[in-house]
Every structure is written in structure tokens, then in C-alpha cells.
Amino acid sequence: MTLDEIKQAQAAPTQEKATAQAKPPVEQTKAKAEKQTNCLGCNKTIMKLQRYYRDGKFYCSKTCWRKYITKSKEEKK
Ligand SMILES: [Zn+2]
Numbered sequence: 495m496t497l498d499e500i501k502q503a504q505a506a507p508t509q510e511k512a513t514a515q516a517k518p519p520v521e522q523t524k525a526k527a528e529k530q531t532n533c534l535g536c537n538k539t540i541m542k543l544q545r546y547y548r549d550g551k552f553y554c555s556k557t558c559w560r561k562y563i564t565k566s567k568e569e570k571k
Pocket of ligand 1: 533534554
């Protein structure tokens with residue numbers, strides 16, 4: 495919902511206001527799953543301090559990165 499739409503909804507008569515409130519919150523569904531927070535090797539949540547960055551993905555350690563590489567190679571076969 496843009497700022498203009500919010501202003502319109504607030505200025506609109508009561509009936510239209512009720513329909514606007516019935517809509518599901520778009521912003522909440524949007525914000526999810528944008529950032530990678532889990533390690534691709536062990537699927538645990540990565541702490542900022544221990545993350546290991548490789549090829550655009552995050553892992554919690556070099557071991558997990560190697561684990562993920564080996565796993566993905568096996569899947570390709
Ligand atoms: Zn890991």
C-alpha cells in the first residue's frame with residue numbers, strides 16, 4: 495500500500511475504510527525470506543560472528559561450506 499492509498503482510505507467514507515482493513519497485511523508477507531539466515535550445510539541459523547561467506551551464500555563454517563559443495567555435486571550426478 496502506498497502513502498497515497500493510505501491517505502485515500504483514511505479520507506474515504508466508512509464503508510470503503512472497512513474493506514481496506516479487511517485486506518491482509520501485504521508488507522508482512524513481503525518482508526519474509528529475503529535474507530539467507532540459515533547455513534546451507536547444516537541448516538542451522540547463522541550467527542553474525544561465525545558466518546563463512548562463499549560464492550554469494552553464507553555458511554557457519556568452512557566445514558559446512560564443503561559439506562554443501564559435496565552434497566550439491568552428488569545431487570547433480
Ligand atoms: Zn553450518
